[in-house]
Amino acid sequence: MQRFFGARGRAIGRIVAVSALLPVLTATLAAQFTVSEALSAPFSNQLTAAPAKARVAWFTDSEGRRNVWVAGSREAARPVTANTADDGQDIDDIAWSRDAERLAWTRGTGPAGSEHTMAANPAELPGPVRQHVEWIDLREEQQRHAPVVHSIPEAHTPLFTADGNHLIFLRRGAIWIADLRPSSALGTAQSQPGADSNGSGATQPERAGADDPDDRTGTSHASGADTGSVRQLLFVRGSARGLRLSPDGAQLAFVSERGDHSFIGVFTFATGQLTWMDPGTGLDHDPAWSPDGKQIAFLREVPIVSPIADRWMREGDPWSIRIADVSSGTGRERWRAQPGPGSLFHEVNAHDQLLWMRDGSVVFPWEKTGFVQLYRLQPVGEAAATPVSFGANSNNAPSETAGTGWEVDSVTTDSEHLLWSSNRYDRDPNNVDRRHLWRPAAEASSIAPEQVTAGGEIETSPALLSDGSIAYLQGSATQPLAPVLLRDPMHRLMNRLAPQLQPRYVARDHFIEPYFVDPQPVEFPAADGIRIHGQIFLPRFCEKTLPYVDQARCAHLPAVVFFHGGSRRQMLLGYHPMQYYFQAYEFNQYLASRGFIVLSVNYRSGVGYGLNFRQALNYGANGGTEDNDVLGAAKYLQTRPEVDSKRIGAWGGSYGGYLTALGLARHSDLYAAGVDLHGVHDWSLELDLWRPTDEPGVDQAAIARRAFQSSPMANLDTWKSPVLLIQGDDDRNVLFSQTVRLAADLRHRGVPVEEKVFPDEVHDFLLHRNWITAYQLAAEFLERKLSVTTAGGAAP
Incomplete structure (x- = not known):
């Protein structure tokens, strides 16, 4: 364990000793140092907290070998896949089941955005190579063997149902569902949520995972007979994205893209009913469920017709936040951005742009000051938005007139607590080119948020674990970004979450220190x-x-x-x-x-x-x-x-x-x-x-x-x-x-x-x-x- 606020701090004696030799050693060291060594640090990203068991997952790319890792505040970090090849098959969209026992992700780069019909295959693996969803059950670890990796072909963006026994995913713009139970059959409403009880035209069940392209990597994969069946969940025009399950798991919200407009749909599993939320001519996106599951909030933007105008426009027709009743689909405008700076929506790095908190308030990003900040709408009362990432009367608020300011970067929440990274620099002007973690003030009377991390490092991509601890990525100029765990936020004590991910080329706790x-x-x-x-x-x-x-x-x-x-x-x-x-x-x-x-x-x-x-x-x-x-x-x-x-x-x-x-x-x-x-x-x-x-x-x-x-x-x-x-x-x-x-x-x-x-x-x-x-x-x-x-x- 170490004090988090401590600087990286090289010893002065070590600096003198090394620097005295530099005129002699520099050319020799440079000649020995290779590009391969410079690029050898493992890259970790997509820290994703589980809803329970204080667990977190992420993926690590170690010189092309991409694997999913799992750790917890009370359990050691370990890889749960064993891919051993630089095969060019990427990992994305990590998702947990609600009981934190199952984990899914997308593997492979699909054909989206390309005229090619096949998934990317730069390693020229024997085909067909298809983007697919993989999933595991961590309870198999208790049986003293690695979890079996199951595969669903031609799939991406997985989402577990509330019971964890089914996996919703996207395939060619449509929403599909898979039963994860062995030898399952998808024929009745009792067998899986969203069964076709209203004759909506479901296809015949399809066996999944029969020809996974990655069996050669060393990971154990399930055969098609063990992975259940899949079927298309609903048939609608447009291309679906933004899947969001309701708090009780009985309904699914999604975005249906229609070119120059988009809708928010809500599908009810038990009845097969599809209800559109306050449809209009705008671009509707980022649905967020209310804590009681009775309402949906979403963003509505006015489409920009010009093909390149959105690249340079600073203001336009203001975007808005709308709230719709889930049962009827009727909606209303809850809040609208003001004309001028911030009238065009700009997102933050987050799974959700609208964060509907447990207290009923809604947190969202806005550029009213000319800089991306977080604001809050109270559940009732006036429609004015109050600042979250800076105090309303704070001297540290970003100022458009001053021409300087800082911005919120990545944001996360567990519906009760809020955490974000920012390049706020009021204590150190160099922090404009760094990232540190912040959260709302502990005291309601305070006008300024609380700084969680500080110093000469970089901290970003936070994840809130279910026991209150915080996982995030920390790095510096010479130490690669790696997962760390802040076990006690009050005392700011942290430790590396996966010390075994230390780079191969390390000198005195800093990555290839003689060179960087x-x-x-x-x-x-x-x-x-x-x-x-x-x-x-x-x-x-x-x-x-x-x-x-x-x-x-x-x-x-x-x-x-x-x-x-x-x-x-x-x-x-x-x-x-x-x-x-x-x-x-x-x-x-x-x-x-x-x-x-x-x-x-x-x-x-x-x-x-x-x-x-x-x-x-x-x-x-x-x-x-x-x-x-x-x-x-x-x-x-x-x-x-x-x-x-x-x-x-x-x-x-x-x-x-x-x-x-x-x-x-x-x-x-x-x-x-x-x-x-x-x-x-x-x-x-x-x-x-x-x-x-x-x-x-x-x-x-x-x-x-x-x-x-x-x-x-x-x-x-x-x-x-x-x-x-x-x-x-x-x-x-x-x-x-x-x-x-x-x-x-x-x-x-x-x-x-x-x-x-x-x-x-x-x-x-x-x-x-x-x-x-x-x-x-x-x-x-x-x-x-x-x-x-x-x-x-x-x-x-």
Whole structure:
């Protein structure tokens, strides 16, 4: 056990001892350190608390081996699956049964968002490879053997019924149900909830799990005869999502998407009756049950017709919270956002955007101040919303007029307690690029929330266990995010939840300490004057905190600017809770270990700095104003004495690939080389703006021209710097043709182009070995093009 508020705290004597050897050891250490080692830390995410037994589950990806883990405040952490292969089959949608004895999840990346009909299969596993639901019964552990993993093919987003004996899931946009009892038959209302007692047209039962594609991984799987039967639960138009079971388990709420509108439906298992909740012309989503199960609250947004307007709009027709009577479907507006900032809904990282608390109040996110905060509606009385994440009269409230503020990130509740992470920075301005945990004030008279965690670490993704303890992810600049347990919130005592997940390469309790450094927060002006946040990574022999700094070796070093993807992202002063950026952070650290100065840029249109920064004017396809940040980053590096202004490169993926390409196309005089992973190169092609429209008042041709002029493809004649292009050809986020066209056009102009294509790989590479290959090639490319020979050295 350790004091949670304690700093990471290296011993001074150890710093002196290590720093004295740095001039001798740096080149040797860098030569020994590999990309594989830099990316070796296990990645854990999706902490999901069980409703009972003080249990929590999550998934961990350890160098491509993805497994589900379970722990509790009184039971040791352990994996409950045994996948041993880097097979590219992801894990998502972890769900508990109400008795905390059964656990389900989605495995595999399905065809959604892709023209392909098959699930992603970058490992070329013998087919057919299908996205599927897996589930286990933890009571089998008591019989001294690992739980059997059962499989339901072509399924995702599982949800247990109240008795835990049935599993509801989605398949091809429809809602299905499976009986989990052995040798079950789905023919009567007594055999399972939602049986077709009203002749609604159920299909014949289907045997599940007959050909699971993952039997080769080492996990024990059930045969089809042991996994029960499945059938479609109801037949309605639209595509279903957002499944929510009623408190008594007798009804199911869901969202039915219909293109330009959506409905909230409630299905009653006993009768087979489907009731629509206050249907209208809006986009209805995020249903939330009242504690007594008699009402449904949901969000209603006014559809935005323009294909790209929601990318830059700061205000519009206000969204609202509506409440409907479940038995009749009749509803009313309970609350409506005010015009101006916050009139357009912006979500937080949470399973539910509306949190109907046990006391009858409803908690929700709102950007009234220009920053995402939490508010509360009382169960009765006036419709005014009161602040939760800051006090109504607090001096620490975000201020739109002041131009600065902080935002709520992830939120969770057990219907009684509330917990969230935030980059609130009133005690430490550097926390704007960190995350800490907060909860409402213990005393009703207090105007400010209570800070649960603090210090130089990062804490996020909280989960409230049934005994009052708190699980969350904690990490730092040199320690990967990993699950921890706060057993006693009053005394703030924590311990690692799964110490066996310690990375393989560890020095003195910190991950590969001789190589990783503490990035420092920086601010610099964009070309148009906007202040931009970032983090700078200095090679270890240049760290200003060390007693010995080799000033001669810290001058005129090569530098690389990193642009994150998204663009709705924010890089932090440490490990990131999203796997893509967790690994990008590791690669930035690797580049620093090779002697590069690395500047990670939180450019405009990202999150963490307020509505106006996120909804930047004329950004992306509407003008590409982020180019001011691309230009400003290079200009800022040129002012630093550590940087050789002639050896500045860039790298980024997805949206960061777009900005890397934009920098090379428009500023080859500043950016000498770049690595572009699956970037957008022509917005008009990516957004289908070439398609005609008969929408009144819309000049589609003008929009398409502006989108193209905002793209790297519009400036190929000034693109001179060499580039490495990397993409998977089963990319479901960015058209692979973007890279095909760019490579051909650059080669036609004589620009040096190198490429690496991963057949059947998706946007966020599913195979760990592909990430190692991509980053190894990227590092070698940057070293060659920026003339790096050893850590901190340059070619003569």
